[in-house]
Structures are given as structure tokens and as C-alpha cells.
Amino acid sequence: xxxxxxxxxxxxxxxxxxxxxxxxxxxxxxxxxxxxxAIAVMAVRGAPAIxxxxxxxxxxxxxxxxxxxxxxxxxxxxxxxxxxxxRPTASNLAWALERGRRELGAGRDLLDLARELEREQLEADRxxxxxxxxxxxxxxxxxxxxxTGPLATGGYxxxxxxxxxxxxxHVWVNExxxxxxxxxxxxxxxxxxxxxxTVIADSAAGSLMASGEVDRVVVGADRIAANGDVxxxxxxxxxxxxxxxxxxxxYVAAPLSTIDPATPDGSAIPIEQRDPAEVAFTEGQPAAxxxxxLTPAELITAIFTExxxxxxxxxxxxxxxxx
Amino acid sequence: xxxxxxxxxxxxxxxxxxxxxxxxxxxxxxxxxxxxxAIAVMAVRGAPAIxxxxxxxxxxxxxxxxxxxxxxxxxxxxxxxxxxxxRPTASNLAWALERGRRELGAGRDLLDLARELEREQLEADRxxxxxxxxxxxxxxxxxxxxxTGPLATGGYxxxxxxxxxxxxxHVWVNExxxxxxxxxxxxxxxxxxxxxxTVIADSAAGSLMASGEVDRVVVGADRIAANGDVxxxxxxxxxxxxxxxxxxxxYVAAPLSTIDPATPDGSAIPIEQRDPAEVAFTEGQPAAxxxxxLTPAELITAIFTExxxxxxxxxxxxxxxxx
Numbered sequence: 018x019x020x021x022x023x024x025x026x027x028x029x030x031x032x033x034x035x036x037x038x039x040x041x042x043x044x045x046x047x048x049x050x051x052x053x054x055a056i057a058v059m060a061v062r063g064a065p066a067i068x069x070x071x072x073x074x075x076x077x078x079x080x081x082x083x084x085x086x087x088x089x090x091x092x093x094x095x096x097x098x099x100x101x102x103x104r105p106t107a108s109n110l111a112w113a114l115e116r117g118r119r120e121l122g123a124g125r126d127l128l129d130l131a132r133e134l135e136r137e138q139l140e141a142d143r144x145x146x147x148x149x150x151x152x153x154x155x156x157x158x159x160x161x162x163x164x165t166g167p168l169a170t171g172g173y174x175x176x177x178x179x180x181x182x183x184x185x186x187h188v189w190v191n192e193x194x195x196x197x198x199x200x201x202x203x204x205x206x207x208x209x210x211x212x213x214x215t216v217i218a219d220s221a222a223g224s225l226m227a228s229g230e231v232d233r234v235v236v237g238a239d240r241i242a243a244n245g246d247v248x249x250x251x252x253x254x255x256x257x258x259x260x261x262x263x264x265x266x267x268y269v270a271a272p273l274s275t276i277d278p279a280t281p282d283g284s285a286i287p288i289e290q291r292d293p294a295e296v297a298f299t300e301g302q303p304a305a306x307x308x309x310x311l312t313p314a315e316l317i318t319a320i321f322t323e324x325x326x327x328x329x330x331x332x333x334x335x336x337x338x339x340x
Numbered sequence: 341x342x343x344x345x346x347x348x349x350x351x352x353x354x355x356x357x358x359x360x361x362x363x364x365x366x367x368x369x370x371x372x373x374x375x376x377x378a379i380a381v382m383a384v385r386g387a388p389a390i391x392x393x394x395x396x397x398x399x400x401x402x403x404x405x406x407x408x409x410x411x412x413x414x415x416x417x418x419x420x421x422x423x424x425x426x427r428p429t430a431s432n433l434a435w436a437l438e439r440g441r442r443e444l445g446a447g448r449d450l451l452d453l454a455r456e457l458e459r460e461q462l463e464a465d466r467x468x469x470x471x472x473x474x475x476x477x478x479x480x481x482x483x484x485x486x487x488t489g490p491l492a493t494g495g496y497x498x499x500x501x502x503x504x505x506x507x508x509x510h511v512w513v514n515e516x517x518x519x520x521x522x523x524x525x526x527x528x529x530x531x532x533x534x535x536x537x538t539v540i541a542d543s544a545a546g547s548l549m550a551s552g553e554v555d556r557v558v559v560g561a562d563r564i565a566a567n568g569d570v571x572x573x574x575x576x577x578x579x580x581x582x583x584x585x586x587x588x589x590x591y592v593a594a595p596l597s598t599i600d601p602a603t604p605d606g607s608a609i610p611i612e613q614r615d616p617a618e619v620a621f622t623e624g625q626p627a628a629x630x631x632x633x634l635t636p637a638e639l640i641t642a643i644f645t646e647x648x649x650x651x652x653x654x655x656x657x658x659x660x661x662x663x
Contacts, residue, residue, distance in 0.1 A: 254547055
């Protein structure tokens with residue numbers, strides 16, 4: 018299991034996850050603009066990892082700005098704007114940038130902050146994984162969607178962290194079209210961790226549940242609204258609807274930085290529409306490519322965070338822990 | 341729009357649908373064994389088209405047998421066994437073979453029968469398409485899964501026949517992993533027919549429904565049990581569950597040859613498990629590949645057949661029309 022980001026010699030190295038599992042190549046970013054580019058093309062992806070990348074991007078901008086003190090704030094503000102616009106849905110991005118600008122204002126070194134956020138992420142991942150794992154029975158067969166391991170968080174993983182900590186018997190891995198984060202990344206991480214798994218077409222999750230082969234579902238999140246609605250990778254909502262139909266617990270695992278108390282409900286979360294070419298089979302074929310969907314709070318059994326397990330009613334539970 | 345099968349010069353030409361839309365190549369089959377092979381590898385697919393291919397395969401066997409009269413029945417029986425074992429789920433296959441053997445016993449020429457079945461399929465498709473189209477409003481946005489056009493039936497199409505006949509405004513095409521019959525075949529047919537469409541990842545159907553962009557769902561079937569349970573391409577069941585949640589009518593369009601009154605309910609339908617390599621991203625990756633799933637009758641708004649529209653309670657409706 019590897020890390021998606023490495024800071025070395027004044028540059029942020031970003032593991033190009035688009036090439037995994039075939040090749041391990043690192044993109045060297047020396048400016049916030051380059052980091053924003055790596056986020057936009059999804060070389061780095063996963064809400065927490067995007068947040069960390071943005072924090073390092075802001076640190077790069079602040080180093081550059083330090084050479085020219087009178088324009089420093091403008092330079093960092095501009096970097097924050099570019100980084101914040103790289104992808105719209107994950108709240109961790111705005112959260113990390115907001116924290117960076119605030120701490121910069123208080124005189125904090127931003128590289129120091131980025132490194133601290135990375136340590137915090139690891140701690141949060143471990144804590145929420147412990148919280149979630151307690152609900153699992155030994156041998157449980159769990160289903161997950163997309164990728165939520167170290168590649169997605171820069172830490173221990175969220176949903177996949179729960180699965181690492183729990184004594185699961187088997188993991189069903191939704192391949193997660195169109196970019197196959199499940200078949201490419203989650204399978205790769207589970208293989209390295211020695212956890213038994215099986216990749217399935219996303220559309221096979223329903224019949225697996227119907228035939229009693231799924232005990233629990235756990236997924237990550239890109240943004241959690243104040244009422245508990247969750248934006249996550251496209252295909253999460255169908256899994257939640259199917260789990261509800263079959264009485265299978267449906268859990269969301271995410272750090273508090275994924276909760277956006279300023280977003281009242283799912284309808285206020287911007288859903289990124291990506292290039293249709295990622296879905297189209299032939300060049301120019303008409304295709305739609307929403308990158309995320311919304312799972313209403315009513316379908317979510319529990320949310321695992323580093324501050325403990327949140328249960329319905331979510332508005333109150335979230336208000337208690339949101340930062 | 342093209343036909344999947346052509347009988348010429350004592351051979352059945354099978355359009356190799358695995359290569360569409362990139363290339364149009366025909367496989368020349370001169371024996372039942374070769375036809376069974378073309379069915380097994382899914383060069384020809386779609387329940388009705390499989391039935392027609394099997395009928396031609398049996399005709400090839402009967403021509404060969406005619407040269408050696410005393411072993412003719414044994415030869416045709418053996419051919420029927422091989423053809424019947426090519427794929428397990430679609431009932432049209434067994435139905436066509438059963439009809440072939442019965443009519444052979446009554447002295448019928450099997451090539452003549454295969455051609456008649458092809459005409460019957462076209463008529464059935466047109467009739468059930470008229471039946472279904474009456475329920476559509478002009479401009480309706482319909483969602484479909486897999487491929488159910490002429491390529492799948494050898495006729496006019498079932499679910500896609502309904503969409504051709506109805507005045508639909510737009511068709512959402514599930515790409516239909518793992519073999520992409522939607523993105524490859526349905527998109528190709530809709531393009532040729534001039535019907536506006538958009539291809540989506542299978543997992544995007546849920547959020548489209550949630551945002552009110554789907555008025556009706558119509559799919560085909562590989563086998564319909566006596567109680568109305570439907571086996572169809574993997575991913576049909578999730579679509580049906582989502583449609584029910586959003587109050588969207590979910591229709592099944594199929595000829596009577598797809599109804600198997602001898603199958604009491606969905607649990608008695610054998611579900612084909614195909615090569616995991618069709619799903620796996622890397623060689624040898626653990627993967628599961630069920631080719632079909634079961635949609636319980638309770639989720640089906642209506643079934644369109646050439647004998648009219650079937651509505652719940654299905655056991656009675658099916659008993660009235662099943663042959």
C-alpha cells in the first residue's frame with residue numbers, strides 16, 4: 018500500500034493514479050497551478066487526498082510568494098482560487114484551502130501545516146476505522162464502491178480503512194465505471210493487504226445482495242451535507258437503494274473534513290460533470306458523465322468519523338461534531 | 341439497422357457482434373456445432389436471435405442427416421443437445437429447439453421452419469412494439485439496458501422496437517457492462533435510426549431518475565417465469581428497483597417465446613456465470629461475472645407481448661397467453 022503524495026526538494030510528487038495498477042509514475046509539481054492540474058485530471062483523487070494535495074499546493078505558492086513579500090497574500094489567494102476550482106464536489110478541498118489561508122494569516126508555515134494535515138488524516142482514518150470496524154462481525158462479506166484506501170486519503174483509508182481494521186471474510190469490489198477506481202485501485206490495495214476480494218461489474222451488486230452474499234456495505238464520501246445527505250462517486254446511490262431494499266446496513270466512512278455544515282442538503286452540492294469521452298465507446302458518441310451522485314440521509318445506517326459514529330437523526334448528530 | 345443472421349448457400353452467416361461497431365464481420369457456420377459455438381462466444385446474442393440461430397443450426401444438422409437417413413434422428417437430437425447447451429438462461433433457445441424437433445417429427449423441413457420463425461419474430465416484434473408504444477407520451481425520455489434491437493431479435497426489436505414505434509424524445513442508454521451491448525450495439529442502432537440518445541455508465545441511471553430525467557424504462561427479457569419474474573442482462577434488477585423508488589414505469593418487452601410456463605418463478609431460472617476475464621481489469625484478477633439477474637414480478641409495471649399487454653397479477657395473465 019502506497020501513498021499518493023510525497024513532498025521532496027521543494028516539489029510535490031503526485032502518484033499518477035490514472036496509470037495504476039500498470040505503472041507507477043510520479044508527476045512533479047512545483048507550483049499551485051501544477052497541483053491544480055494534477056487534481057483536475059484526477060492523477061490524484063479521493064476527497065481527503067485532494068485536500069492534502071491542495072494544502073501542499075498552497076504551501077508551494079506561499080514559498081514562491083515569500084520571495085516577494087508585498088504581493089504574498091495576493092499570490093496565495095490566487096493559488097487558493099485556482100486550486101479550489103480544480104474540482105467542485107469534494108468539500109475537503111475548500112476545507113483545506115480555508116484552513117491554509119487562516120493559518121497563514123496567523124503566521125503559520127504552510128508546508129508545516131500540509132504535513133500536519135497529512136498526520137491528522139492518518140489519525141482520523143485510523144480512528145474512524147476503529148469506530149466502523151466495531152460494527153462488523155468476523156467473516157462479514159462487505160461490498161464497497163470506488164476507492165477509499167490510502168491512495169484516496171493519503172492516510173490509512175476511510176471505508177477501506179474500516180475493512181482493513183475489521184475482520185472481514187471477503188470484499189466485493191464494484192469496478193466503478195467509468196474510471197474503474199474499484200477494479201484498478203481498490204483491487205490493487207486489497208491485493209497488497211492480503212484481503213480476499215472479488216471485482217464485479219457495478220450492475221452486479223443488486224443480484225449479489227438478492228442472493229444473500231452481502232452482509233454490509235461501506236463507502237466513502239466526497240461531501241456530507243448538514244442533513245446527512247452524501248455526495249459520493251457515481252453509483253453509490255443505486256447501491257444504497259439496493260442495500261435498503263435488502264435490509265443490508267449501508268455505512269459511510271469519512272473524516273470530519275468531508276462534512277460541510279454550510280451545505281444544508283444534497284441538492285446544494287455541485288455535481289461535477291466530467292468529459293463524456295470517459296464514458297463514450299466511440300469517438301464523439303453522445304454520452305453523459307456525472308462524476309458523483311447523492312445518497313439521501315434516510316438510506317444511510319451510520320456515518321463513521323474520527324469523532325465517533327453518527328446515527329439518525331443526522332442534523333443533530335452532525336451539528337454536534339462539525340467543525 | 342442490420343440483421344444478425346443470414347442463410348446463404350447452405351451456411352448460416354452470423355454477424356460477429358463482438359466486433360461491432362468497429363467492424364462488420366460474418367462467421368460462416370456449416371454445422372450445428374459451429375452455430376452453438378457462435379452462440380456460446382456471443383457472436384450472436386439476444387434471446388430471440390439465439391433462438392433463431394439455433395433453429396438454423398438444427399436445419400443445418402437435418403440437411404446433413406438427410407444424407408444418412410437411418411441415423412437422422414440421432415444426429416438432429418445430438419445437434420439439439422449441443423445447441424441447447426450453448427447458453428443456459430434464454431428460454432427462446434430451448435423453445436426453438438423443441439419446436440424444431442416437434443415439426444421435424446411431423447415431416448417439416450427445418451430450413452423452412454427457421455425461415456418461418458424469423459418471419460414470426462419480425463411480426464411478433466412489430467406487434468409487441470405497437471402494444472408498448474401506446475403507453476408512451478410524445479417526447480418521453482426513456483431509459484433502456486443492454487441491446488434489444490434487430491441485432492438481438494433478428495426482427496424489429498423488442499424494447500428497442502417499442503422505442504422505435506413510440507415518439508420518444510430521448511433514449512438514455514445504459515452502457516451495459518461488462519460487454520457494453522448498450523454503448524456498442526444499442527447506440528449503433530439508435531444512431532442509424534436517427535433516434536436521439538445518450539450513453540451513460542450503468543451506475544448513473546439512479547441519479548438520472550432522482551433528478552427527474554427519466555419518464556419510462558423499457559427492457560427486454562431472456563426468460564420470463566410463469567409468475568412474471570424476469571431474467572435479463574445483469575443490471576436490469578437495479579434499474580427496476582430504482583424505477584420503483586422513483587415511481588417510474590418499468591416495462592418488459594418480449595415475444596411469447598421468451599415466456600417459459602414450465603419455470604415457476606425466477607429462482608428456477610439458471611443464471612449463466614461467464615468468464616471472469618470479461619470483468620477483470622488485470623489478468624487473473626479475482627472477478628465474478630453473472631450474465632443475468634432476476635427482476636421480481638412485483639417491480640414490473642407491464643409486459644408487452646405480441647398477444648397484448650400483460651399486467652399484474654402476472655400468473656393469470658401469463659397463463660392466458662403462454663404457448
